[in-house]
Amino acid sequence: MRPPVQRYRNILDFALSSLLRRKGRNLALICVYTLVVFVLASLVFFVQALKREARELLVHAPDMVVQRMVAGRHDPMPAAQAEAIRAIRGVEEVQPRLWGYYYDPVYGGNLTLMATSDTALAADSVWIGQGVARTMRVQEGDMISLRGYAGLPTLFTVQKVLPEASELVSSDLILMSPRDVRSLFNLPEGLATDLAVTAGNPRELPTIAAKIVERFPDTRPILKSEILRTYEAIFDWRGGLMVVVFASAVLSFIIFAWDKATGLSAEERKEIGILKSIGWESADVLLLKFWEGAVVSLTAFLGGVLLAYAHVFFFSATLFEHALKGWSVLFPRYRLVPALDGYQLTVLFFLTVLPYTAATLVPIWRAATVDPDAAMRS
Amino acid sequence: MIQHPGILALLLASGLVSLLLAAAGWQGFRILRGWNLQSGSDAQLDLERRTYLVSTLVANALVIQILSLFLFIFTADSLHTQFVGAMCAAGSLAANPFGYPTLLAKLATCLLAGVWLILHRADTQGRDYPLIRPKYALLLVLVPLVLAETWLQWRYLSGLKADVLTSCCGSLFGQGRQGLAAELAGLPPRIMQPVFWITFGALMAAGALLLRARRGAVAFSLLSLAFLLVSVASLISFFCLYIYELPTHHCPFCLLQREYGFVGYPIYGTLLGGAIAGLGVGVLSPFRARKSLAEALPRMQARLAWSALILAGIFTLMVGIWMILSPLKL
Numbered sequence: 183m184r185p186p187v188q189r190y191r192n193i194l195d196f197a198l199s200s201l202l203r204r205k206g207r208n209l210a211l212i213c214v215y216t217l218v219v220f221v222l223a224s225l226v227f228f229v230q231a232l233k234r235e236a237r238e239l240l241v242h243a244p245d246m247v248v249q250r251m252v253a254g255r256h257d258p259m260p261a262a263q264a265e266a267i268r269a270i271r272g273v274e275e276v277q278p279r280l281w282g283y284y285y286d287p288v289y290g291g292n293l294t295l296m297a298t299s300d301t302a303l304a305a306d307s308v309w310i311g312q313g314v315a316r317t318m319r320v321q322e323g324d325m326i327s328l329r330g331y332a333g334l335p336t337l338f339t340v341q342k343v344l345p346e347a348s349e350l351v352s353s354d355l356i357l358m359s360p361r362d363v364r365s366l367f368n369l370p371e372g373l374a375t376d377l378a379v380t381a382g383n384p385r386e387l388p389t390i391a392a393k394i395v396e397r398f399p400d401t402r403p404i405l406k407s408e409i410l411r412t413y414e415a416i417f418d419w420r421g422g423l424m425v426v427v428f429a430s431a432v433l434s435f436i437i438f439a440w441d442k443a444t445g446l447s448a449e450e451r452k453e454i455g456i457l458k459s460i461g462w463e464s465a466d467v468l469l470l471k472f473w474e475g476a477v478v479s480l481t482a483f484l485g486g487v488l489l490a491y492a493h494v495f496f497f498s499a500t501l502f503e504h505a506l507k508g509w510s511v512l513f514p515r516y517r518l519v520p521a522l523d524g525y526q527l528t529v530l531f532f533l534t535v536l537p538y539t540a541a542t543l544v545p546i547w548r549a550a551t552v553d554p555d556a557a558m559r560s
Numbered sequence: 561m562i563q564h565p566g567i568l569a570l571l572l573a574s575g576l577v578s579l580l581l582a583a584a585g586w587q588g589f590r591i592l593r594g595w596n597l598q599s600g601s602d603a604q605l606d607l608e609r610r611t612y613l614v615s616t617l618v619a620n621a622l623v624i625q626i627l628s629l630f631l632f633i634f635t636a637d638s639l640h641t642q643f644v645g646a647m648c649a650a651g652s653l654a655a656n657p658f659g660y661p662t663l664l665a666k667l668a669t670c671l672l673a674g675v676w677l678i679l680h681r682a683d684t685q686g687r688d689y690p691l692i693r694p695k696y697a698l699l700l701v702l703v704p705l706v707l708a709e710t711w712l713q714w715r716y717l718s719g720l721k722a723d724v725l726t727s728c729c730g731s732l733f734g735q736g737r738q739g740l741a742a743e744l745a746g747l748p749p750r751i752m753q754p755v756f757w758i759t760f761g762a763l764m765a766a767g768a769l770l771l772r773a774r775r776g777a778v779a780f781s782l783l784s785l786a787f788l789l790v791s792v793a794s795l796i797s798f799f800c801l802y803i804y805e806l807p808t809h810h811c812p813f814c815l816l817q818r819e820y821g822f823v824g825y826p827i828y829g830t831l832l833g834g835a836i837a838g839l840g841v842g843v844l845s846p847f848r849a850r851k852s853l854a855e856a857l858p859r860m861q862a863r864l865a866w867s868a869l870i871l872a873g874i875f876t877l878m879v880g881i882w883m884i885l886s887p888l889k890l
Contacts, residue, residue, distance in 0.1 A: 226565055407644075414641050415562070422563025464612050465684070525566070525634050532569035532631065536624060540576045547616055551609040 193466065197473035200453070211442055212482050218435045219486025219534050220493070221428055226526050227494040228502065229421035231518040236413040239351055240406055244277070244378035245387055247404045248394055256402075258373040263398060267379060270393050272386040278374035280363050284328060284356070289317045295367075297360040305359055307341040313353030315343045328356075331368040338362070379403070424502065425533070432534070436541045443545035454549060455557025467550035475542055479535045487530065495520040562642065566635035567717050573628045574710040580621040584614045585703035588696040597688060611689065615680055618699060622673035625706065629666045630825070632713070637816060639720070649813035658716035665709035667832075672702050674836030675843050682844055682860055686852030694847070749798035756794040760876055763787050763838075767869040770841070771862060777845035784838020784868050791831055791875065799879045802886035827878060834871030837864045 201208050248267065250259035264276040280297035293314060303309060308326065310318075320326055320340055327335040344352045363369065379394075381387050391403040446454075454467055462470075493499060495518055591607050591614065636649040636659070646652050653659030676698055683691040766780040796810050803820060815824030841864045848857050 411642050418562060418564045421565055422568060425565050425568055426563065468612060468616060525638065528631055529566050529569045532573050533565070536573060536576055539620060540580060543616055543620060547613045551612055
């Protein structure tokens with residue numbers, strides 16, 4: 183083996199054995215360090231996974247949704263406008279959509295009601311999402327009752343419970359025929375909730391949106407990319423906010439680490455004194471301390487990241503789910519798809535290992551440059 | 561400001577680097593002023609002890625600085641979704657006027673940081689602190705640069721607002737637009753191709769001369785720097801086109817994305833590493849006369865020259881293979 187490599191190896195060996203000699207003290211440090219990494223890593227992973235889910239969900243969303251605005255509020259729009267929009271060059275398809283929210287006073291949850299043109303769905307029947315089935319404790323073949331606009335209950339047969347795979351989107355969903363939606367909400371024929379527009383070339387969407395606003399100034403086109411951007415911004419903001427909140431925890435950890443590194447025990451001082459008097463240079467002692475720090479940091483970092491991975495992807499981030507996901511009665515039950523990339527690990531490394539390293543530099547230098555005779559005499 | 565964890569990490573890193581380097585610069589200034597190796601006074605001993613502090617602080621700060629260059633580009637890249645019209649880091653960086661200056665300042669500090677680390681390594685080879693003055697003089701140049709970069713980065717990141725309309729990389733690096741980036745794209749491959757191969761040939765020749773006859777260290781350094789600049793210009797001018805297989809896509813940042821297999825990292829890594837090693841050769845050459853370094857320095861220079869040549873070779877091999885294998889023919 184080449185001498186420099188051998189030298190590093192020997193110093194690393196020595197660092198490990200000296201860490202083991204002070205087991206209790208270093209274990210406490212590693213535990214606190216791991217906890218800090220764990221909290222931050224859980225946050226970063228969770229936010230990343232949610233962003234990914236949002237991105238994948240929206241893949242199937244329409245390119246653009248056109249809503250009508252009346253006095254600054256969303257209002258049903260005449261379905262006839264669909265024809266005019268279809269005539270705009272570049273528009274491939276315009277689909278009038280019919281949907282609304284339904285507050286269920288019994289279960290205290292908000293459901294999404296939507297019309298589907300699927301002919302497999304019989305009249306007076308519904309397809310419901312897993313979340314709805316769970317909350318109302320119904321299954322296929324049961325009846326559910328929804329209160330119409332006049333306050334009269336209407337009965338629907340549950341024809342199908344939507345598959346679990348689609349739960350993130352369909353958890354609170356009830357699908358029914360257009361006629362049933364209209365009669366339940368008292369929506370007149372010829373009105374749609376909004377229009378879903380598909381363009382042949384997605385790059386033309388901003389131009390198409392501009393044309394729609396020009397032709398119908400009372401409408402508001404919303405692009406899929408805008409929704410996506412907003413989601414990303416919200417998740418980033420929430421994640422960043424939590425990081426800022428946890429900054430105080432990181433700061434107290436740094437003070438703890440600084441304190442640990444400064445308060446050399448008499449035994450340690452003696453050890454450094456002996457090392458220096460048998461020929462170790464200050465640079466060697468620095469290297470030794472650097473290795474000790476690296477071992478502690480990497481152990482804590484790896485431990486924290488692994489725990490966070492398990493927390494987020496196996497236990498769905500039980501600890502901060504509510505702070506980050508939002509609040510609702512009808513939560514979809516799902517497990518996040520594990521996603522890890524180098525970027526998140528680098529960010530985590532920057533947020534945890536760098537402050538620790540910076541805080542211990544000066545104490546390490548002080549320890550390494552102590553005079554051997556003074557150290558042994560003390 | 562966008563409260564993205566990556567942005568917080570970048571701000572934290574530059575804050576730490578500035579703090580460490582400012583402390584190191586102050587210590588370095590004291591050392592430069594009071595240094596007298598002949599003296600055995602307490603003050604001199606204290607200063608000698610402080611050299612360890614400075615080198616520890618600076619070495620750590622500079623490693624962080626080099627890592628944060630890549631974090632910066634990657635963060636800019638991951639933010640592009642929040643700006644209308646931005647398709648990669650090119651658009652995010654153009655979101656306000658401080659983006660590109662920050663990137664350039666980061667590159668400059670990384671190059672200087674690498675050179676400082678090489679000087680420091682050479683200094684530790686001699687017993688009598690032979691390079692202490694040039695080393696700390698360079699440190700005093702480095703400190704204001706890093707502080708300026710921290711300020712620029714703060715202005716850039718704090719000024720970011722989601723939804724700002726920015727040009728996407730397609731239009732920014734497209735033909736017929738003014739500005740630095742557009743001019744790089746405007747350089748026709750017909751001219752850039754010979755320029756690139758000539759620079760590469762000259763670098764190799766200078767390397768051979770340096771390794772054989774131990775002459776021309778400064779010329780070699782200048783050529784390494786020129787190779788870095790010409791390579792970046794060539795990447796934007798024509799190498800990118802072969803990698804993206806699109807005759808109009810000149811963006812130098814999309815290379816770093818997953819779609820292209822993160823090929824940008826080895827490409828920029830070899831370029832940056834090669835330039836730092838090449839610069840180190842020339843920076844070390846005035847000190848060959850120092851007695852305590854007479855033996856170690858030429859060996860170190862040779863090693864650096866070899867690294868610079870090998871890294872330049874790997875870079876050229878990578879982009880060259882792409883150029884040959886790419887279905888796109890210009």
